[in-house]
Amino acid sequence: MAWWDGTFEITDEELAARYPVAITSDLHASDDGSKMALVCRFTDGDYRFSLADPHLEKDEQTLFYHVFTGDDARAARKFINRFIATGHGINGNEIDLIRFEADSGNMFIYSEGEICIDIIDGQLALLELLPERERINDVFVLPLKRYLYHCPVCQRRTLMYRGMYDICVQCGWEDDGTDDEDEETGPNGDFTIRSYRENYLKIKNSDMNYRWFTTPCISPKSLHLETNVQ
Ligand SMILES: [Zn+2]
Structure with missing residues (x-):
């Protein structure tokens, strides 16, 4: 079981308000380019974005990653290189990982992301992990942080x-x-x-909406685009 039942459901409108710039169908950015969202259009067993397989063990951390191909690879590479060059990507608040559930049409934010900058240049090593057929295309692999562990009490x-x-x-x-x-x-x-x-x-x-930590992930305030002050 690779996915948890996401807690923070969002709508297309909320995504568009927060990340109005679509770089690719999977990659969205805030107007100022300082925040981004990766939308995983998940189908079971899709190796291009899976929390379970493929993944990379590095320093005992389990990473997962998103694979862009073809034109998406070129657009994503360009944007992400600029994103990193302007000092972003290692702060989890700057990346939302969003799961799109095709069956229901719902989207869930399941965690905040974080780019593993130290291995983002290791594209060749990352490509080795992909199925053979994917390596022949123009591919850009975006490695993200380790995924979160289940809480032993509530299993989230x-x-x-x-x-x-x-x-x-x-x-x-x-x-x-x-x-x-x-x-x-x-x-x-x-x-x-x-x-x-x-x-x-x-x-x-x-109280079905009970949550121990009460600040909602999506709120009118958080939808307001913030500009990073350097
Ligand atoms: Zn818990």
Whole structure:
């Protein structure tokens, strides 16, 4: 299972307001070019953008990446090179990764992105990971950061690391790395994963929109385009 059931559903209008410049069908930018969105038009098993396969293990981080081909490759390469040259790409707030679900037509932001600048020049190495038929085309591979880990309580992909005391934005669990359902953990008081989940589900059942961290991902304020002050 490569995908989680995204929490932050957005509409075409919200995407267009936030990222009005379409570089390719998958790559959108803010007016000033300081923010971008990658839209994954995901179909099951699509190797061109998959959280599961192919991926690249580097320094024990699992990266995933987006593959542009043909004219898209040239346009994306040009834009992304400029994006990086102007100092962007390593701050997760500058890239949204958006999953487009063809069946329902819904879009979900599933995490903030981050370009792995250190290996973006390793295009040849990245191409080696692709199926043979893809390598003969004009291809540009955009490597992104590792994907998020499942929270042991609510199973959402909300944790950047395991065992680093990340707090799950969905349920509020503080992760000390344990997966033992019945072990008491230091940071969560007397709660175990099991008892915390029971508590969380009670709250969730009485309020379907409940989320521990309450700042919404998409809000009128966040739709307002911000210009980076250098
Ligand atoms: Zn959680």
